[in-house]
Amino acid sequence: MRAEIVAVGTELLLGQIANTNARWMSESLAAIGVDVLHHQVVGDNLERIVDAMRLASTRADVVVVTGGLGPTQDDITRDAVGALLGVPMTRHPELEEMLRDKFRSFGRSEMPESNLRQADVPESARYIPPKRGTAPGLVAELPAGARIYAVPGVPEEMVEMMEGTILTELASAAGGVVRSRVLRCAGIGESALAERVDDLFSGSTNPTIAFLASSGEVKVRITAKAPTTKEADELIEPVAEEVRRRLGDEVFTSEDESLEQTVVRLLAASGTTLACAESITGGGVGARITGVPGASEVFVASAVVYTEGAKEGVLGVSPRTLEGPGPVSEECAREMAAGARRVFGSDLGLSLTGAAGPDSHGGAAPGTIWVALEGTDVAHARGFYVPGERDRVRRWAEQAALDLLRRHLEGRPLPASDRLI
Amino acid sequence: MRAEIVAVGTELLLGQIANTNARWMSESLAAIGVDVLHHQVVGDNLERIVDAMRLASTRADVVVVTGGLGPTQDDITRDAVGALLGVPMTRHPELEEMLRDKFRSFGRSEMPESNLRQADVPESARYIPPKRGTAPGLVAELPAGARIYAVPGVPEEMVEMMEGTILTELASAAGGVVRSRVLRCAGIGESALAERVDDLFSGSTNPTIAFLASSGEVKVRITAKAPTTKEADELIEPVAEEVRRRLGDEVFTSEDESLEQTVVRLLAASGTTLACAESITGGGVGARITGVPGASEVFVASAVVYTEGAKEGVLGVSPRTLEGPGPVSEECAREMAAGARRVFGSDLGLSLTGAAGPDSHGGAAPGTIWVALEGTDVAHARGFYVPGERDRVRRWAEQAALDLLRRHLEGRPLPASDRLI
Numbered sequence: 011m012r013a014e015i016v017a018v019g020t021e022l023l024l025g026q027i028a029n030t031n032a033r034w035m036s037e038s039l040a041a042i043g044v045d046v047l048h049h050q051v052v053g054d055n056l057e058r059i060v061d062a063m064r065l066a067s068t069r070a071d072v073v074v075v076t077g078g079l080g081p082t083q084d085d086i087t088r089d090a091v092g093a094l095l096g097v098p099m100t101r102h103p104e105l106e107e108m109l110r111d112k113f114r115s116f117g118r119s120e121m122p123e124s125n126l127r128q129a130d131v132p133e134s135a136r137y138i139p140p141k142r143g144t145a146p147g148l149v150a151e152l153p154a155g156a157r158i159y160a161v162p163g164v165p166e167e168m169v170e171m172m173e174g175t176i177l178t179e180l181a182s183a184a185g186g187v188v189r190s191r192v193l194r195c196a197g198i199g200e201s202a203l204a205e206r207v208d209d210l211f212s213g214s215t216n217p218t219i220a221f222l223a224s225s226g227e228v229k230v231r232i233t234a235k236a237p238t239t240k241e242a243d244e245l246i247e248p249v250a251e252e253v254r255r256r257l258g259d260e261v262f263t264s265e266d267e268s269l270e271q272t273v274v275r276l277l278a279a280s281g282t283t284l285a286c287a288e289s290i291t292g293g294g295v296g297a298r299i300t301g302v303p304g305a306s307e308v309f310v311a312s313a314v315v316y317t318e319g320a321k322e323g324v325l326g327v328s329p330r331t332l333e334g335p336g337p338v339s340e341e342c343a344r345e346m347a348a349g350a351r352r353v354f355g356s357d358l359g360l361s362l363t364g365a366a367g368p369d370s371h372g373g374a375a376p377g378t379i380w381v382a383l384e385g386t387d388v389a390h391a392r393g394f395y396v397p398g399e400r401d402r403v404r405r406w407a408e409q410a411a412l413d414l415l416r417r418h419l420e421g422r423p424l425p426a427s428d429r430l431i
Numbered sequence: 432m433r434a435e436i437v438a439v440g441t442e443l444l445l446g447q448i449a450n451t452n453a454r455w456m457s458e459s460l461a462a463i464g465v466d467v468l469h470h471q472v473v474g475d476n477l478e479r480i481v482d483a484m485r486l487a488s489t490r491a492d493v494v495v496v497t498g499g500l501g502p503t504q505d506d507i508t509r510d511a512v513g514a515l516l517g518v519p520m521t522r523h524p525e526l527e528e529m530l531r532d533k534f535r536s537f538g539r540s541e542m543p544e545s546n547l548r549q550a551d552v553p554e555s556a557r558y559i560p561p562k563r564g565t566a567p568g569l570v571a572e573l574p575a576g577a578r579i580y581a582v583p584g585v586p587e588e589m590v591e592m593m594e595g596t597i598l599t600e601l602a603s604a605a606g607g608v609v610r611s612r613v614l615r616c617a618g619i620g621e622s623a624l625a626e627r628v629d630d631l632f633s634g635s636t637n638p639t640i641a642f643l644a645s646s647g648e649v650k651v652r653i654t655a656k657a658p659t660t661k662e663a664d665e666l667i668e669p670v671a672e673e674v675r676r677r678l679g680d681e682v683f684t685s686e687d688e689s690l691e692q693t694v695v696r697l698l699a700a701s702g703t704t705l706a707c708a709e710s711i712t713g714g715g716v717g718a719r720i721t722g723v724p725g726a727s728e729v730f731v732a733s734a735v736v737y738t739e740g741a742k743e744g745v746l747g748v749s750p751r752t753l754e755g756p757g758p759v760s761e762e763c764a765r766e767m768a769a770g771a772r773r774v775f776g777s778d779l780g781l782s783l784t785g786a787a788g789p790d791s792h793g794g795a796a797p798g799t800i801w802v803a804l805e806g807t808d809v810a811h812a813r814g815f816y817v818p819g820e821r822d823r824v825r826r827w828a829e830q831a832a833l834d835l836l837r838r839h840l841e842g843r844p845l846p847a848s849d850r851l852i
Contacts (some may be wrong), residue, residue, distance in 0.1 A: 020632075022453075022454075022457070022470070023457055023459060023467045023468065023469075023470070023519070024457060024458065024461050024467075025453075025454045025455065025456070025457030025458025025459070025460075025467075026451060026641065026643065027454065028451045028455065029449060029450050029451050029454070029470070030449045030455040032443075032446075032449070032450065032472070033443075033448065033449040033450070035445065035446070036443070036444055036445060036446030037445065037446025037447070038446070039446075040444075040445050040446060042501045046444045046445075046446075047444065047474065047479065048444075048471065048472060048473055048483075049438075049443070049444070049470070049471065049472035049475070049480070050467055050469065050470065050471055050472075051453070051469060051470035051471075052468070053468065058468065058469070062469075065486075080688075104598065104664070125745075190445075197774075199537075200501065200502070200503060201502040201503060201543050201545065201546050202543065204502075204503045204504070204545075205543045206465030206542075208503075208504060220441060220475075220505065221503055221505075222442055222444060222447070223501075223583070223585065224450070231442075233445070237504070245605075249508050286714075288714065288717075288736070289486070290721075291718060291720040291721070292714070292717040292718045292719075292720065292721025292722065292726070292730075292733070293707075293709065293713070293714025293715060293716065293717030293721070293735060294714060294715075294718035295714065296709075296713040296737075297712060297713045297714040297715035297718050298713075298733040299713065300712070300713025300714070300735075300737060300787075301713065301821070301822065301825065303715070303789055303790075303821060305736060305737075306738070306792075309713070309737050310737060310738050310740070310741055311734070311735055311736050311737055311738065311741035311745065312713070312714050312735035312737075313732070313734060313735070313745075314707070314714060314717040314721075314732055314733035314734070314735060315732050316717075316721060316726075316727060316730050316731060317730055317731050319731070319776070320731055320732035321776055323774075323775075324734075324745075324774070324775075326731065350745070353744075354741055354744075354745075355740070355743070366721075367724075368724055371727075397536055397537065399561055399563070399587075399721065400722065400724060402563075402587070404722065424799070
């Protein structure tokens with residue numbers, strides 16, 4: 011079964027909001043085995059809405075339209091469905107009654123007459139009664155065979171009708187599911203990942219593999235279709251296992267959790283406490299770790315030591331290091347990690363220092379990063395270079411520090427320094 | 432001039448990500464007076480990408496395609512542009528050289544041969560050289576008159592080419608300009624803002640006003656169209672002045688800078704240094720401040736004191752406070768701010784403590800926040816309550832602390848505590 015999503019609303023075309031409805035609807039449709047092959051977005055214009063629905067109905071079995079069912083003059087999806095069907099509108103007395111009841115229950119005195127447009131349904135269409143809002147959804151069958159659903163654009167009202175009516179109707183018709191498994195990797199590029207595993211999928215359409223790169227990590231998604239969840243999982247399992255084996259130490263999770271969630275989980279599982287010493291990232295690593303509920307069990311503190319005085323005064327970095335190799339150096343990173351561990355009394359100390367740019371810092375070129383980890387059974391530093399803008403350099407520094415910690419906690423080999431420029 | 436956006440990527444149709452590129456591109460195109468009438472989304476399928484571009488080119492003057500320019504097998508937008516034009520691909524030696532250079536500068540030894548596909552450009556098309564990433568953009572003129580731009584799907588790379596090339600080319604072609612002035616406000620809701628200024632715009636289509644609320648702040652955008660920049664600015668200026676007058680202390684910038692940029696600018700202008708003491712935010716305030724280039728002139732350090740032991744040991748919060756009012760209290764916030772100032776020797780100390788949720792913390796309900804500011808001429812604490820999830824509570828805490836600092840540096844009245852539940 012093929013579906014298409016048509017979102018109606020000029021605010022989407024002006025970029026005032028993102029089309030998050032389409033994301034949610036696509037994810038929900040995929041989960042019951044319905045293929046979404048296109049999204050369209052059109053403004054509040056009758057002709058363009060009709061054209062979009064007509065195009066969608068020629069290439070999809072199910073068209074789900076969202077938006078344009080409200081009470082105001084620019085809400086014209088109802089009329090567009092009527093125009094596409096070529097039928098007049100019928101006012102439903104029971105919907106009129108519902109609208110008046112809802113208005114009374116909202117504590118408002120008088121309902122604008124224009125709201126009654128929401129009681130209009132194209133002849134030959136049926137409607138989905140609204141629970142939360144006031145706009146009924148619409149269901150229409152086109153002569154050529156496609157079915158059109160129209161739901162409100164307000165996200166909660168859209169979700170209510172998708173979950174209450176549409177997904178149920180489609181799931182029973184579609185028979186089949188799509189399942190995905192996501193592996194996430196840090197410290198390796200998309201193309202290098204792809205080279206290691208692409209042959210597993212060449213010519214295969216079930217399961218398929220997709221790569222999605224963003225700021226210092228790559229998601230590898232393996233997707234399979236089958237009549238049942240169990241069969242889909244059985245298609246995925248051996249392939250995911252082989253992908254994981256080939257990617258080895260690079261994979262930090264196969265549960266689609268974030269790198270900081272992985273780290274907090276590993277710290278908690280081993281009863282290990284952590285303190286950080288951050289310079290280049292200004293507190294970003296602590297912020298990410300403490301964004302995970304339950305972080306307070308494992309995270310003690312972070313010393314954000316941006317100046318040389320703070321590095322020396324709070325963490326005890328030696329003046330000799332600051333004057334010699336400087337604040338962006340292996341020595342400084344190691345002393346910061348050791349200092350954080352000592353000052354805060356944690357099991358592990360994790361440090362980051364570097365030059366985020368745009369200017370050099372402490373004699374180091376922008377993009378130079380040092381991270382270090384110190385504990386009873388580990389003392390490791392890694393230097394590397396990341397080209398790009400300040401935000402990118404800082405993000406990569408965070409990823410490298412968190413991933414160094416993750417590899418240590420999993421007992422994997424720790425990465426060596428790259429050649430620094 | 433009419434434009435259409437085509438986003439390419441199966442991950443969009445699976446609902447794995449929202450089409451935030453289309454939102455950003457739409458907003459940017461609207462800002463230079465280009466009407467966006469449709470969005471389309473298609474998966475990584477050659478035929479459907481070609482069909483989508485062809486349809487777009489029949490109803491728009493400019494088609495901007497995003498996604499599918501990467502190095503992997505499923506990146507086929509380049510081929511689709513070639514197929515639409517009906518021309519073969521040409522490998523450009525200077526792009527090949529650029530790819531090899533970038534790979535070397537990333538510190539990687541060997542480039543996968545498949546990456547060289549990114550050096551292919553359809554004959555008769557030109558390309559946009561990438562700064563940040565490795566994928567060149569494409570520019571093609573169709574015989575029927577429409578122009579097609581193709582840019583990467585990675586947001587930063589898309590923005591780079593939109594801002595560096597595409598918006599400039601289109602703005603000069605569009606004739607006439609659209610100018611916007613953005614005021615940003617913290618600590619006040621969208622509807623409360625709108626109530627104060629809506630009458631200025633009733634019935635006016637030039638300039639117009641729009642409100643955009645997100646995590647603890649509201650952007651107020653005033654937009655005017657005119658033949659020249661000067662005339663557009665003359666339309667905006669008196670209205671912006673009046674809006675700013677009515678919104679008063681709530682406006683932190685009329686230069687569309689972030690709250691942390693405002694704060695760093697004000698600290699630098701007054702030669703004031705800052706240290707932070709963060710609990711609930713885990714380092715988020717320091718990370719935001721140090722994200723601003725030049726922050727090292729004004730930002731000394733932050734003590735991220737997540738545990739009670741760290742609050743006492745590093746910042747000297749008294750055991751009496753921790754045992755009595757507890758770690759989420761006015762007393763603790765004040766002692767943390769004073770401690771940060773004393774320990775790091777800064778002019779000002781700024782602190783945040785609270786319960787981010789989902790559980791209560793130190794006897795305080797989730798959503799309870801205290802921020803405090805301490806200096807020679809200021810000692811102020813503010814408590815308030817924010818409902819919602821962990822991320823939202825933490826973000827509001829950051830906004831409140833930064834805005835308290837901003838108001839102090841601007842000599843404005845400091846906000847009182849709300850009634851706490």
